[in-house]
Amino acid sequence: MTAPARFPAGTFTPAPGAGSRARMLFTHAKLETSLTLRHGEQILLTLLIPLALLIGLTLLDILPAGDLDGVSKADWVTPRIFALAVMSSAFTGQAIALGFDRRYGVLKRLSATAIPRWLLVAGRIVAALVVVLLQVVVLGVVAAFLGWSPSPAGIAEAVVLLVLGTLSFGALGVLLGGSLRAEAVLALANIVWFVLLLAGGILLAPSTLPSAAATVIELLPSGALAEGLRAALVDGQFAVGPVVVLAVWGALAAALAAKTTKLT
Secondary structure, three states: OOOOOOOOOOOOOOOOOOOOOOHHHHHHHHHHHHHHOOHHHHHEEEHHHHHHHHHHHHHOOHHHHHHHHOOOHHHHHHHHHHHHHHHHHHHHHHHHHHHHHOOOOOHOOOHHHOOOHHHHHHHHHHHHHHHHHHHHHHHHHHHHHHOOOOOOOHHHHHHHHHHHHHHHHHHHHHHHHHOHHHHHHHHHHHHHHOOOHHHHHOOHHHHHHHHHHHHHHHHOHHHHHHHHHHHHHHOOOHHHHHHHHHHHHHHHHHHHHHOOOOOO
């Protein structure tokens, strides 16, 4: 006599197959975000340094009065620190993480799964957007306690610039991290970060420089993002120039990254 089945037929039948693209993207982005937030060096780069600069530049008499354009220190500094935060997480952090993922064979193994290559990049970009959101919230709360008062008319424009800046710097990070050796990426990403911080329009406003130098800085992604955020959050104006500059940098970097990114 045959015993009755305890489970319906097919309960334990394997059903192999790729999951939905949306679920893959969510899972991959969640993993990348978790890895970033658990990494001590990443937290130092993406949050602690911008936070220290925000507090230091606002409270200490470091900035010349002529650089402030008649606004408070908190209003002048905060948009530029937002730009630094985007650059730190979307460019430097992503480039270094991608470079070492290639070195340790992470991308090669992931590429052997059902996850498409474009989704591997998209997951990193979504993770960068999440990290930028957290950065802006934390920095914005601290800046508000320091006296920051953004123009309500420019909030929507600032959000657009932050998203576009993250996408552009993210494409640049993939271009760098996907084409060079990990050690070279680590050195070059940090060098570029320092150069853009000091001379890329973040700590040094283009308005304080000669016209030729100011034009060059405004054509850099760091200068375009910083000046665009300043125009939105201080003046309440939407500047078309920074949007075009960021879009061009992002499109060119993405096109080059698609041709040069390596799995190992």
